[in-house]
Amino acid sequence: MQKNIIERCDDAILSLKQEIQELKEQYEENRREIVFLSSANIRKALDTFYVKSSNGDGTDLKNTEAKFENCQHEIEFFETVIGTEITRYLKKTENKTENGTIYSHKLVGHCSFLPFEMEFKTLDAQETKICEVIQLSIHMDCEENSDLLNLISRTHKSRSLLGFFRTLSSFTDWCEYRQSTFSHFKVKYPLAVGLPLGSSADYMVLMNQDLPGCELILVWKITINEDGSVTPVLDLLPKIPEQAKAVDKTGVVENAAVNFKTLLQASGLQATIENIIHSFCVTRGSD
DSSP: OHHHHHHHHHHHHHHHHHHHHHHHHHHHHHHTTSOOOSOHHHHHHHHHHTOOOOSSSSHHHHTHHHHHHHHHHHHHHHHHHHTEEEEEEEEEEEEEETTEEEEEEEEEEEETTEEEEEEEEEEEETTTTEEEEEEEEEEOSOTTOHHHHHHHHHHHHHOOHHHHHHHHHHHHHHHHHHHHHHHHHHHHOTTTEEOTTOTTSSEEEEEOTTSTTOEEEEEEEEEEOTTSOEEEEEEEEEEOOHHHHHTOTTOTTTTHHHHHHHHHHHHOHHHHHHHHIIIIIOOTTOO
16 A cells, blocks of 8 residues: 555656646747847846746746746836837747857837837857847838938948837937927917928928918928937928018018027027917917
8 A cells, every 4th residue: 555655646746747847848938939129137137037947846937927027027118218119029049059049030019100020130149148130130111211211221230229229219209299399389379380291290381371372381300310319400491472572671581591590599499489480470469
């Protein structure tokens, strides 16, 4: 009888070991699906999360859920900081070399209103613990924006994912600020402000109901420089009939763009637009 009890205990122990091994294998498979991003804080969290259990008693597996939730919080924080949301991520081991392991990645997401798809390969060097991007391809629907096309082209050469996301986040932040500014003035001055292509376009029209055909067009471009910095460029373009130009003896129309930039530096964007609307568009008693 004692022998039977020992055999049953051995069978139970073997069964538990097999179950633990299966859980480890499932755990290892699941962790390949976790988002991998080149951030020091997230990489540290992921490295901690990916440590293999070596004691065989399942201790690490008991804390898997808590560690996973902590990792998710880290990722969400990183996404908030760079303004990018990852909607799909795939990673697989492609090859193992003397220099390290090569992984292939596919990343799908969007930065504000701009969706993107990215495929890249990384080389994880075991000795130096350095992850290097060795191949990169970015796909975005931005054929009409030469600045974004140039950014993608430069990123393909530099393979700097962090620089790409920083620039993209800054660019979309400026676009959203421009849109909210245009919308604000359209709501506040519906008769004086026109948005022919909507608030997401790069210009708005200022009009005076008492001066048909006379308009000021506020053009607000958002450019990306060669170094990746994002710069807003604003101009005020007058659209005045020839008859009105003939009576403009003081050169108000001719000097509108220069005066606009001077006022912009002195008063800031919101105050400058407000000033122009009150000076050019709003008649007495309509404010």
